[in-house]
Amino acid sequence: MKEFKVLKFLDKFKVLFEKFGVDYEIMRKILQMKLVMDGRRIPTIMNKSNKNKEKEEENSFFKSLGLYAFFGLIIVVLIIPKTNLIFQMSCVFGILMFMIMTTLISDFSSVLLDIRDKNIIFSKPVNNKTINAAKFIHVFIYMFSLTIAFSGLALVVSLIRHGFIFFILFLFELILMDLFIIVLTAFLYLGILKFFDGEKLKDVINYIQIALSIVVSIGYQLIGRLFNIIDINIVFTPKWWQYFIIPMWFAAPFSCILENSRNTYYIIFSILAIAVPVIAILIYIKLVSSFERNLQKLNVNSGKTDKRKKKLFYKLSNVFCSNKQEQIFFRFTYYMIKNEREFKLKVYPSLGLAFIFPFLFIFMERGEGKGFSEWLSYMASTKYYLNIYFCALLLPTVVMMMKYSGKYKGAWIYKVMPIKEAASIFKGTLKAAIIKLIVPIYLFQSLIFIIIFGIKIVPDLVLVFINMMFFTIICFKSMRKSLPFSASFQSTQQSEGFIIIPLMILLAALAGIHYKCTFTNLGVYIYMAVMFIVDIFLWKKSFNISWKKVEKSYTV
Structure with a gap:
């Protein structure tokens, strides 16, 4: 079976996984099999152009990262100036969150909602923690690869243009953002499955596409209106409702650390950027068993028609x-x-x-x-x-x-x-x-x-x-x-x-x-x-x- 570089990287954290009760060797085998099987799935972004099926063992997702990197050029343009970091990074994280969450829902919902583990792996002596860890790492591998494709060039430019501290902070927040998006999407699906059957969830995945299209159209305007441009200077006017603008959470630490800003709003935004993803992950770990149980509803179809x-x-x-x-x-x-x-x-x-x-x-x-x-x-x-x-x-x-x-x-x-x-x-x-x-x-x-x-x-x-x-x-x-x-x-x-x-x-x-x-x-x-x-x-x-x-x- 094909050996993946990402698995060799994970080997370095074997002890950490085992401390949390995960059987690392089995988890690694599950991940390896999932990555091989994913080679047969064509990402949405490549649906129109990828017709060559001669090399099925090559993962089509990784071949599509070059195209994602091209779309990430706009982030480079936003990173280069040294004007107002809270404004620049709010726009950067707003674009990144939309692109990544849209891709997660369109291409990786089938991974997050995979119930084949219940039918195949649960008949073997494998504990829940190992299966759940394999699923989470599986999604995170793709999410982080996608994020690096979008923002990899921007990371390099940030290192040259703004220095090492900016680069490390940017990379750290990208990881937090990915974890937050995965958990947020899982919570969304859990909430739907709690009250509806699997057929309704499949419909909702389509409706989320509409909602995201509307949100991004409004969001770009909203982020721009958070700031007033006066005599070429960008001025931020704090409002209470800005606590709900998630891209600003991840933008605020840049202003606090690199611009020495002590604005109360920026400090609270920075705390939210770290605290919310961490708390969300802890809650997800507690609710993951409930999430897996509710996933069985994907096999249920009420069959009701109006x-x-x-x-x-x-x-x-x-x-x-x-x-x-x-x-x-x-x-x-x-x-x-x-x-x-x-x-x-x-x-x-x-x-x-x-x-x-x-x-x-x-x-x-x-x-x-x-x-x-x-x-x-x-x-x-x-x-x-x-x-x-x-x-x-x-x-x-x-x-x-x-x-x-x-x-x-x-x-x-x-x-x-x-x-x-x-x-x-x-x-x-x-x-x-x-x-x-x-x-x-x-x-x-x-x-x-x-x-x-x-x-x-x-x-x-x-x-x-x-x-x-x-x-x-x-x-x-x-x-x-x-x-x-x-x-x-x-x-x-x-x-x-x-x-x-x-x-x-x-x-x-x-x-x-x-x-x-x-x-x-x-x-x-x-x-x-x-x-x-x-x-x-x-x-x-x-x-x-x-x-x-x-x-x-x-x-x-």
């Missing part, structure tokens, strides 16, 4: 679909979107961004007033409601991803079904995607915008939706015509990514014309009537696709 939602979607299919075949694919697409976890993992983070972007840009604009009522009065006099076009940023991703599935091998069913024409397939699929993914977000955003800007913007909101339907058809016509859910995610065509650039230009043009029309009487209504007619024409003509054209890109 019959009211099912009936509603049946009614919607009858209303929006013109024939039985179209209704069938409308319902089929709904169930695939609802139940296909790999599809949700790819698409749902974009939902989060599409949801938050329109609000993010209007709330960044403070206006001339200082209070909330003055801000509302100011916003009502502007045309910032057109930011709702940012919701349409989701459409190219949705249309592009409708052809992919983790269960693509089941696409043989298309060849045996008595399908007369391809139009009904694509119409039903596209309509279901719009109603399931786009319409709920747009309706909620429209309601909030009406509250902010007033009832006068209703015609504009109707026009935006009509333009979004036009944009959807253009996205569909611009991309390959593969049958829904018939291709593997690993076969994603890189060339389709470049189509998004002209599509974004088109969306900007639609919004620009809308903006110009708001300055003329009846301009919005004339634009609305024209685009409505164009939409009807395109929806009738764009789906006349020959089977030969579809079959060229058909893969099973």
